[in-house]
Amino acid sequence: MRPLFGNDITNTSNNNNNSGNGNNDDDSNNNNSRQNTIIDRLTQNGATPVAHIAGKGIIRVVTRCEDAKENSNLDLSECSLIQVPDAVYHLMRHTELKSCDLSGNVITKIPPKFAVKFNLITELNLSNNQMAKLPDELSDLASLESLDISHNSFLSLPPVVFKMKKLKKLNANTNKIIEIDFDMLDVENNSLELVDLRFNPLTGICYDILKAAKVNFKIELSERQKEEWEDLDI
Template sequence: MHTLSQLRSGELAGISRLDLSCGLTEFPEEIYHLADSLEILNLSGNLLSSLPDDLPRLHRLKVIFCSDNQFQQLPEVLGRCPQLSMVGFKANQISSVSAASLPQALRWLILTDNQLSQLPAELGQCLSLQKLMLAGNQLQSLPAELAACQDLELIRIAANQLEALPDWLFTLPKLAWLAFAGNPFCKAPPVRSSQIIDWQDLQIAEQLGEGASGLIYKASWQIDEAIQDVALKLFKGTLTSDGLPQCEMAASLAAGKHPALIGAIGEVKHHPEQTPALLMPLIASGFSNLAGPPSLESCTRDIYHKDQRFSLASTLRILSSIADAAAHLHAAQILHGDLYAHNILLKADGETLLGDFGAASFYTDSRLQKIEVKAFAYLLEELVSRTEGSQAMLNGLIHLQTNCAQNNLDNRPTFAEINQIITTLSNH
């Protein structure tokens, strides 16, 4: 994080990214001194409610973050910034978005946790749009014109007031990651025989990690006379970019058990502060993330280590276990919504675990499985490009990837069919 004094002294001359969070109520004029170098401007966590009309003086600006401020409308000046492709205004009080505020080069729009009841039809003219994050608003519909945004790959519309998913969603050829839980049309079924764990039976140890929706701790769970090491997730109880924590909990519990899923043991009750909590298996040592999450530049695609390579046997095991886990979820009518390499844990021998149900949604429309198959196609592409082995076998996986990636989702295979194909390839 930078400081105003650094900015004013000239110490930051030539930087390409500026991060300022210091209670700003006005846009600092000194930022214009960086006009010839600044590409990323992060003013999140301030008290701003407007941006200056001469913002386009920052002629190299590609990314702007103004989350956690006091904006009531998306500033129209953004639409006049020629290179601006990523706009993030999460957690403001934005109730209106005008067509004038939409940059021509827009790829990634974040308006999570605002007060939007509608969006302009002109959003459909942003033909480069890949990522649209609208969770936690009051939207009752989406503009039909968005069907023209054929490059859309990720959409977050959880926790709104939508009565149905629009049919045009199923015509988007690249859509792979979708979250819509917490809308009136998306009801979580009752979880059958979910185990209830009493808070008093847990001994909390060190914190293991933190995600968008909660904190994860190591814990000891006393069951009768035995003690079991487990993981405890304490939900923050607030909206995330993907949706609502209670929807994540419901999906985790409904998912049931599968060897390639980081499932849930049960719901924890009687927390002293009534914090929602979930008990999960403790992940054994030796696992690491298959890849890192997307960068600002890659937008929707995960980041792998440049030297990362896989054996054919390892790739086949990863793909088979993830396809089988996805088939298990879809048999329960659960859309994972975030089927990504960065949500897959991997051991050296190819054993995998799929986690993070933050974007999961319950569904009844069978076409939604085919949207998730597109996500699997991207994963397949990433792995095959980093796999060494028989070219004939690789050609078989490439053919499968082509089928999973078809623009017409009706022509894509189901996860059960995908797993059968991978099993056949593995046996050759």
């Protein structure tokens, strides 16, 4: 079995400051006690922690997983994750999630098994990460209605989003999208209501076609700034 967290969290330093009064020592002892309790609990459940576990990071992630068991909304935003830790799937294995927020991390990819483990979610927020593609297996998110992939590194719209039959809102603003596959946009058997493509470096031709596109959903575009060379007579 692979380590529980370890490489899954980028911030592995535990910045305890030993200077100052005795209260700092008490706080440090309390945090260490809580961390040890969490590690012991996970070990009893069959998970394997690493020797130098990710301090505050693991506590944050596990605490939010515990909260998700109560409200069915998993919020792992701003956790310095480079991927979804295997331990998250372990902790949430008996919970039917409604939403998952992975925004504000440094995640580069979503594994295919994500759709298997969390196939009932209706909202997925992947914004403000470092992703450039999504796996085809995410089409198994059959209940997904809202997907946010804004502020990433996508060069085009992931084809899988047009295979999500119940998807209503797709936020893809602030990426690096230059061209759009218009054959994908011309899909009638989906539930799309809104596609947000603002703040992408679309080519002039692509922008004009999107502006005039006759599709059964709204396409949001920001005003395009022409490059200087586009006004030159060649």
